[in-house]
Amino acid sequence: MTQPPSPRILVVAGEASGDTHAAELVAALQALRPDLTFFGMGGARLAARGVELIHDAREVSVMGITEVLPRIPRILRIMKDLAQAAAERRPVCAILVDIPDFNLRLAKKLKALGIPVAYYVSPMIWAWRRGRVRTIQRLVDRMLCILPFEEDFYREAGVSARYVGSPVLEQMPAAATPQEFRQRLGLSVDAPTLALLPGSRMSEIRRILPTLVGAAKQLSAERPGLQVVVPVAPTIAKEEITSRFEGSGVTPVLVDGRAPEVVGASDAAVVASGTAVLEAGLMERPLVVVYRVSLVTYLVGRMMLKVAFVSLINLLAGRRVVPELLQGDMTPERISEEVRRVWLPGAPRDAMVQGLAEVRGRLGEVGAAHRAAQTVLELLPPRPAAGNG
Secondary structure, eight states, X not given: OXXXXXXXEEEEEOSHHHHHHHHHHHHHHHHHOTTOEEEEEEOHHHHHTTOEEEEEGGGGOOOSHHXXXXXXXXXXXXXXXXXXXXXXXXXXXXXXXXXXXXXXXXXXXXXXXXXXXXXXXXXXTTTBOTTHHXXXXXXXXXXXXXXXXXXXXXXXXXXXXXXXXXXXXXXXXXXXXXXXXXXXXXXXXXXXXXXXXXXXXXXXXXXXXXXXXXXXXXXXXXXXXXXXXXXXXXXXXXXXXHGGGTTTTOOOEEEESOHHHHHHTOSEEEEESSHHHHHHHHTTOOEEEEEOOOHHHHHHHHHHBOSXXXXXXXXXXXXXXXXXXXXXXXXXHHHHHHHHHHHSSSHHHHHHHHHHHHHHHHTOOSOHHHHHHHHHHTTSOOOOOTTOO
């Protein structure tokens, strides 16, 4: 008797963090159901798990209104390709990871095809655009939440949701001293160390890094021998980083990825708002959160924002644990001032590190990908019994 075809799952992930989370979820599904096959959109990590990529995630990785507009025709073409592939291949389920502007529109097309949709890494609709919850209630069969307060928010709105835990916990290196991390990264073990994390998109490098360089220049003048370390995302060419340090008198040490370890090696870090802030916070080193977008994006965002904080650390803590310097407040002087407050041992540093430890405790246990995989499997049809016919 011929074997039934392997059940297929469509996986769609965007930027680097989404690709990582999606790859871990695929690995957990492969361990539970080796018969599954996967196709869709993602990056190098999904490809390494054997997922057939119809499109590369970098094709849709843009941020902010002014950056997105010129790319819309290309983005719509990619969405059409994925929907067409789903119509032809009839996956038993779709797993959509983050990138809500793209994935919620794709979910509508998948729903019309009768394909169950699991959504991993909730859009932050509790922070802004709360009206989207009605769209999610209509289009998403399982919302896999990675922040503890999201499950109740969704359930109250009639969405089938489960808090699976934070996948970021799995990606954290084991606790170690700054000196141990420096040794691993080939850094000077005893030098004072500042980590700069300017983001993983070119638009962020352009808008944020020059200001971070200005702050590093000020701090270097005060601390002889300061080593400035920048983890470089795979989406960014190293020349884009080094060129922005030219003429500053500061020579950065560049590290391929390994952002949490770079933060672990530091006395303090300056981090662009996003997933990297939570990763940095889990390393329990003092940090300053910064961000700048185009004026249009900022003004629209301010009108729609429904929360007191931008960074996940402060949102999870329910109070200001780390400083947030946004838009015009993001200056070399303000960044330097905040770094100075927590650089050396003392009450401000101790209070921040204590707050970061509390946030880590709130995220619960590791194992998010496995719990997410178990929830996805609930959407699949039952496996045919062995030995029939």
